[in-house]
Amino acid sequence: MGLVSVDQRKRADIIVDKKATCSAKNKKTLVLIGSSTGGPQALFEIIPKMPGDVQASFLVVQHMPPGFTKKLANRLDQSSAILVKEAEDGEKVETGTAYIAPGGYHLQIHQKKKTGEIYVGLSSGEMVNGCRPSVDVLLYSAAKLEDYKLICVILTGMGRDGYQGIKLLKEKGAQIIAEDQTTAIVYGMPKVVIEANLSDYVVPLPLIAQQILWILSKE
Incomplete structure (x- = not known):
């Protein structure tokens, strides 16, 4: 497929090493993925391609109503080397695991100051950008983390959800991938x-x- 909409500078950016697997250089890395219309199909092009020993955790906000996100997580899990699950309130975020925001709940992450460990927080608060879960809510919470490398992936979808959060993460040095x-x-x-x-x-x-793997391998 031709990269007809990608300018010369950007084309240079997407040259990747197909043998890249993962990074294990003592970096704590989170990959934050936001998607809407067309997102489930897109996620199957990404998460199942992650090696089982990937040194990153994945947090995914896919705009979906309640009931559908658990099925999506189960289908992705069956196709993936990493663990994929619907996120549960209060659970610890582990390396090599992908957490899918439940439909009807905002997904946030909270960090314990003493240990630096991060945990899932779910909220049924007001919609943001007309969405619950909202990509921006996840990204705002990630911007508060200390000692974490952040990679943000924004995929197919209608509207502007994720834009404000990406602006904030960009200021904090996150790497941003856009489809x-x-x-x-x-x-x-x-x-x-x-x-x-x-x-x-x-x-x-x-x-x-x-x-994603190329960025991880560069750390």
């Missing part, structure tokens, strides 16, 4: 990030998993 227009079913969510020059990498969906 390229050539593969996004709905270009809204990645478009606002790309047009605001917040993305470090603009990547077609089939290459996003390798882009």
Whole structure:
């Protein structure tokens, strides 16, 4: 598939090492993924491609109503080397695990000051950007973490959810991956990030998993 919408600078950014697996250089890394329309299919292009020993945790906000996110998590888990589950309130975030925000609940992460460990927090508070779960809510909470490397991936979806959170994370040094227009079913969510020059990498969906692994391997 041609990278027709990616300029020359961005094309250089998406060259990846297909042999890259994971990073084990004492870095605590979170991969934060936001998606909406077309997102479930996109997630199957990313999470199942992560090696079982990947040194990162994954937190996913997919706009879905209650009941559907658990089925999505189970299907992804069956296809993946890492553990994939619907997030539960109060559970510790573990390396090599992907947590899917439950439909109808905002997903946040909280850090214990003494240990630095992070835990899931679920909230049924007001909708944000017309959504619950909201990508922005997750990203706002991640911006408060200390001693964590953050990679944020914004995928296909309608609207602007995730934009404000990405602005904040960008200021804190997070690496931002936005799905390229050539593969996004709905270009809204990645478009606002790309047009605001917040993305470090603009990547077609089939290459996003390798882009994540490449970033991890550079640490």
